[in-house]
């Protein structure tokens with residue numbers, strides 16, 4: 001019993017020393033310690049799975065939903081997550097954890113889990129929450145598109161246009177230039 005209490009005290013002391021001395025390197029240029037990385041990823045996976053399991057999924061994802069979701073995806077997600085034949089932005093390479101390439105990662109998440117992730121985001125990772133600014137119908141379109149990504153051809157992916165004009169939930173539409181999306185030179189998917 002004394003042994004267990006001493007061990008607990010030693011563990012607590014180590015945790016406090018790490019927290020207060022700056023012992024853990026938070027630099028994004030440094031990799032996570034594998035134990036920390038495992039704990040964070042496993043916590044995140046189980047947290048999402050348990051919270052998303054009861055969410056009812058639309059009966060089917062129509063091509064119109066996928067196309068609408070594509071517009072949102074290209075405006076708000078591809079710079080971090082890339083696309084079919086499209087790599088993520090250079091600065092997104094240095095986010096820790098690195099935003100996964102959804103073309104492959106989408107397979108490991110159910111549609112309702114993608115919906116939950118997009119709606120709520122993930123704390124301490126850089127994955128934003130889109131629920132506060134987008135309604136559920138828009139988020140289902142995005143989920144439909146993300147789930148279609150693994151089987152999409154590069155041609156089909158390229159054929160979708162970024163929706164830089166999309167309506168935000170409960171917001172008046174102010175036209176071009178008022179939103180935080182900028183057309184990047186060379187980003188020639190848009191024909192206006």
Ligand code: HEC
Nearest residue numbers: 044076077080097098099100105114117118122125126127
């Ligand atoms: C600023 C960068 C950024 C943007 C923008 C962003 N994400 Fe993420 N996203 C991340 C990061 C970082 C993670 C990794 C979270 C983790 O590992 O816990 C992530 C994780 C995810 C995951 C879980 C994948 C996995 O295997 O971990 C999904 C699904 C996802 N994002 C979808 C989207 C969608 C859809 C959009 C657009 C509506 C979007 N994200 C916008 C950074 C971003």
